Amino acid sequence: MTDPELPKLVLPGEYLGAAEQFLPGRGTYEDGGRIYASLLGVPAIDPADRTVRVEPRNAVPEVREGDLVYARVDELKTAMAVCTVLSTVASRRQVPGAPEGTVHISKAKDGYTESLAGEFAIGDVLVARVLQAHPGIKLTTAPASLGVVAARCQVCHALLTLGEKEAVCPxxxxxxxxxxxxxxxxSPSGAHGPGGV
Ligand SMILES: [Zn+2]
Known part of the structure; x- marks a missing residue:
């Protein structure tokens, strides 16, 4: 059970109570008669023996430089594609807040791109690499292995069968x-290795 005496979520190192008051349980440590959280999580007290423990809260995937992400194209501007970052490729878990990410026209593909409308369409799902995570998420699809992975026909909205350069609507x-x-x-860490972005 959760305890009204304790905050809903604690950070590692956060003070939970005195050792006279509680017994240190899982996810806590005692130091000098004081009990602290050893991880990020939800504190709870066992009323039977006054053991305080911290249940780990699942780490939320955050977007970091070098990560591969799935992103949906929302808008095509002259110089950039504005996307919603859906999830990281590694975790396949939704990125909280569905942050915006942008692909600058110079990062859409290797070489010169005349128009982003020739490379992406609204609604396409991209696999992109995070070039910069803060303050805004900047993405690249320049390497051959990155780019559109799911697209719909602009005429009839069927899912396209992807080819080498052209997609044909089935x-x-x-x-x-x-x-x-x-x-x-x-690999997700490929940005820092040979052949990376
Ligand atoms: Zn079609």
Whole structure:
């Protein structure tokens, strides 16, 4: 059970109570007669023996420089694609707050990009690498392995079958060009290794 005496969430090192008051349980430590949280979590007191413990709260995935993320294209501007960062590729868990990320036109693909509308379409899902996480999330899809991984036909909205340079709509036969992701994804830490971004 949770205890009204304690905060809802504690940080590692946060004071929980005196050792005369509680017994230190899981997720806590005692130092000089005082009990502290040893991890980020939810504190609780066992009323039977006054043991205080901290249940770990699952770490929320946050976006960091070098991470690979899934991002949905929301808007195409002249110089950038504005996206919603959906999840990290590694965790496949939703990124809290669905933060905005942008792909600058110079980072859409290797070489010169005349128009982002030739590489992405609104609603496309990209695999992108985080170039910068703060204050804004800046993404790149320049490497061959990054780019569009799911796209819908602009005519009939069927999911496109992705090809090398062109996608063909399996329903209406419409052909569309995208900057597709090709081949296996690089490792999430690949930004810092050879062949990275
Ligand atoms: Zn179609």
């Amino acid at each position: 329903r209406c036969g419409h052909r569309e060009h995208r900057k597709f992701a090709k081949g296996p994804l690089p």
